[in-house]
Amino acid sequence: MRAFRQVGEKQLPNPILYMAWSPKRDLIALANTNGELLLHRLSNFYRVWSLQPNENTGKEITALAWRPDGKILAFSLGDTIQVVLCDAEKAEILHVFPVRLPVSCMHWMEVQEENSGLASFYDSEDESNRFLPKLPSLPKSYSTTTKIFSEEKSDEATNLLGDVRLNILVLGGPCGFVELYAYGLYKIATANRIAGYCRSLCLSSDLKSLSVITEVRSTDDDPEIHYVQLDTGLLSSCLPELTRMARKFTHISTLLEYLRLSLTCMCEAWEDILLQMDLRLTKFVQEKNTSTQVQDEFLELLLWGHASPELQALLMNQLTVKGLKMLGQSIESSYSGIQKLVISHLQSGSEALLYHLSEVKGMALWKQKYQPLGLDPAVIEDAITAVGSFTLKANELLQVIDKSMKNFKAFFRWLYVAMLRMSDDHVPPELNKMTHKDLAFVADFLAEHFSANEELFDRKGKYFNVERVGQYLKDEEEDLVSPPNTEGNQWVKFLKESTHLKESPLLFPTYPQKSLHFVKRMMEGTIELCLQKPAEVIGKSVKEALRLPLYTVPESSENTPRLFEMPALWNNNKASMHYVVFCMPEISPSKIYLLRRATDPCRSVPNGLIAIDLSRPLNSSIDDEDAAAEIPGNGTYRCLDARLYDAETLTVVLQGQEEERVLAQLPLSAALRSEEEFAWDTTLRLDQQNGSIPSQGLVWENQWRPLDNMKAQFVAVNGIRKVSCVLSSNLRHVRVFEMDVEDEDEEEEDRQEESQNITPDQEALEESLTSQKDAGANMEAQEGGEADQAAEGGSGDTLEHTSSSDTL
Structure with a gap:
């Protein structure tokens, strides 16, 4: 079967x-x-x-x-x-x-802790949802690179954390590149002490060890396959602290991504049309023949209502009434969109970031618990300060936007009326009224924004910077073209005059000459240092506990896809063991080797290495000689690929002598109970000690299929x-x-074979038995009907007899 x-x-x-x-x-x-x-x-x-x-x-x-x-x-x-x-x-x-290097293998595991007392810790581990408002989702209208914070997935930042139980994504690559990411987001360890190219890896569910299959190359010989066991005991011994720290830093990582995407949306909300006024004025200065300043011509138009022919041509032919109206609408919509993003997204994201960093600082001050994991209070304090500076710069942008909107609104209203008068169009009465206060406001705006700046032309290729918001959103190293004017600000004056407050760590530093992008990059760099420190400390604690050279790989196998090549690693959660399955086709083509190592590097495993011989005659529990002859194993087979189905079953693809292929399940329980031990000489490769490895045959039973x-x-x-x-x-x-x-097809074939093997005598006998059975059933039905009638007819006698006996 x-x-x-x-x-x-x-x-x-x-x-x-x-x-x-x-x-x-x-x-x-x-x-x-x-x-x-x-x-x-x-x-x-x-x-x-x-x-x-x-x-x-x-x-x-x-x-x-x-x-x-x-x-x-x-x-x-x-x-x-x-x-x-x-x-x-x-x-x-x-x-x-x-990532730093290309990834060749990865493994995602979930921690299976044995301490039931951790349940209460997990339940109360993260209370940020009780104190922080929900982050607003990013608007659909902007082309953000990921959908992690879209309206449909506004909770996905939290969902990426998965269940409360810690899970870790392990990456491996060339040059011994191994990194561990908590919840697949935050890097908690970087191991750099492994020699060779990582082919496969597996982190134990108790976090005690990390097993890696590496390929070590030399200049002369063929590459060697090594099994390496890394001691990750620090992760296991500090599991509650590691879980809390990983979740906090994962929140911080997602919030940084949220702020980055929010700033991207703000940059998309700012439109190039806002530079139209600056470009028109610059071109006007370059083409005009008079030496009159631009602001003087606009002031003359403001005070006397007269414009030079050149200014009139600029306004009526190049800017036009329709263009001015469109420019005003664009500025209002663009600035409003940026303002909303700053208030709802940047500020809420910065507040959440400050909350989580402050909690991490409190954890770092508990040195007995968190210092072994690399939490440094000083580095975290620098990160908190950087977030505060970013918040101040966002508030500065809000003030610039508010001031610019007021200035542009008044300026465009006056200029729109002046252009209507130039074209002899009707001016609405509600627009024709301007007070002395309005005139003074527009005059101050012209004096501040319409003076030609030669330095600005050298740096940016233009003379004017009427639009002041875009400079905050440019990702450039240079200082702001027009930093905010702090003259008359009493708080700034007080800080400059106070020697104590100037150096106080309680005040977040401001960077008035820098853009919002610059301060954001500075904040990200500071927080990155905060996030990298634990990964470096934990990575240094990961040490190589064992290295076993297995066999050499011929260069001809380079064309085979790496993922499907053995050896393969597997983690048995119940027995706390690593299983490694591999073959040595150059030495023993018909054998499969199973290496077992305890996840605790200090603990040994009896019968840690066995060889399953596929060429030896295998015992069968089937008595039928024809069925037994069909069982694979009675010929010579070699293993093409193998994967552990469970702790005691191996799924293999085998190749026979005539290119036949078989899928089989090999039970390992009998082989694992063998009492033969292998004395491993770690100075030699395993293929050089092949003769002394215990070899076992297996009973296949019915677990195979051609x-x-x-x-x-x-x-x-x-x-x-x-x-x-x-x-x-x-x-x-x-x-x-x-x-x-x-297989259903095979069940149908078995039924057909059974029906075909019935003889005529058997058919007659079955028909006779069937007719007798039907007759017996009819007689039983008749007897049952008579019994029912008798019961109905005798019911009164029974009741009467019962009543008389009760009287007696």
Whole structure:
């Protein structure tokens, strides 16, 4: 009998490079050579969605990993060196962050703590929602690069944290590059002490160790495959503190992204049309022949109502009445939009940032708990100060916007009336009234904004800076062209004269010469130092506890996709062990090796290395000789790919002597109970000690299935959902199976075979038994009917007898 039921098969247009099953649902993610990310459902291998490559995400996917709850899919991009977090429901990019080196492997794990006392800590861990208002969602009208804070996903910043329980995304790459990201967002550790190219990695669910498969190259010899176990005991011993710190810093990271996107929306709200007045005035100065100043000509128009022919040509031919009206509407709408974004987004985001940083500072002052994790109160205080300076600069922008709107409104109203008079048009009565106060206001505006500045022409290619808001939104290192005028400000005067307050740490410093973008970048740099310090301290605590050289890799295997090559790592949560499955095809092509290491580097595991020999005659529990002859293993097989289905079952793709391919489930329980021990000489590679490794045969029973008409090569499994996906060697042909379920076609064949093997005598005997059974059923029905009638007829006698006996 053969197990497994095939539920889907498909020929794909592009070769598949990576595939990963969802841990919670019957979904599998595929990445192809075209850079597409595909999500397929188990039933008939139905495609749910596809994420097309574009200029924002890149086109070369190098690794895949699911968040343990199955809601978010992470993938890395080799051409842009980024990691992308994608919503598994709608194929929307939620977050993108750069990494230092290209990622070759990733693993997303969830902490499984054994201390039940942590439950109360988790329940009261984050109370920010009780004190902070909900962040306003970013408006749809702006083309923000991610949808993390859109109106449909206004809560996604919190949802990205997942469940309260800590989960960590681990990334690996060349040059021993290994980084750990809490909740997939905040980097909590950078390990730089690993030699070689990371091929596979796995962080234990108790955070005690990190297992890595590395490829170490030398100039002369073939590359060597090493197993490295890193001691991450600091993460395990400080789990409550690590969880609280990670959640706080993840909030801070998302708030920085929120402020960045809000500032992007503000830059998009500012329009280039606002520079039209500056450009017109500059061109007017360059073309006019008189030496009269521009502000003098406008003042003459204001006081006497007369304009020079050149000024009249500027106003009536170039600016025009319609253009002036349009410019006024654009300025009002643009400034209003920027003002709303500053008040609702920048200020609320800055307040939330100050709240979380202040809590982190309080945590850092508890040195006994948080100093081992690298929290430095001085660095956090600098970050709080930088956020305060950013808040002050945002308030300064609000004042500039408010003043500019008042100035432009009065100026355009006067200029609009003057241009109507030039064209002899009717002037509405409500616009024709100007008081002396209005005249003085416009005169001050002309004197301040309409004086030609030679330095400004050298720097910006123009003489005028009538529009003062845009300079705050430019991402440039240079100082503001027209910084705010603080003359007459009593508070500024008081600070300059007070020697004590000038140096007081209680006051946030201001940068009157700098733009909002500049102060924002300075704030981000200071907070980045605050966020990097724990990652550096924790990274230094990660030390190499064990290194085992396994075998050499021939250069000819370079063409094989790396993801599907063994060795493969797997974490057993219940037994607190790392499992490593690998083959040494150059030494023993018919053997599969299973290495087990305790997640605690100080603890040893009995029978830590076994070899499963596929060429030895295997025992079978089937008595039928014909059925036993069909069982794989009675010939020579070699393993093409293997994945751990669960702690005691191995899913393998095998190749026989005649290129036949078999999908099988190998039970490991008997082999794991073996009492033979292997004395490992760590000075030699494992392939040099192959002869002394304990070797075991296995009972296959019925857990296998031939893969007809398919040159199978790779397999991906999910033991929780009991599913597997087999991929052909050309990377285009896939088959999906439900494991531990018999194939419906084979059940139908068995029933047909049973019906065909019945003899005529047996048929006659069955017909006789059937007729006897029917006759017996009829007799029982008749007897039952007579019994019912008798019961009905005798009911009165029974009642009468009962009553007489009661009387007696």
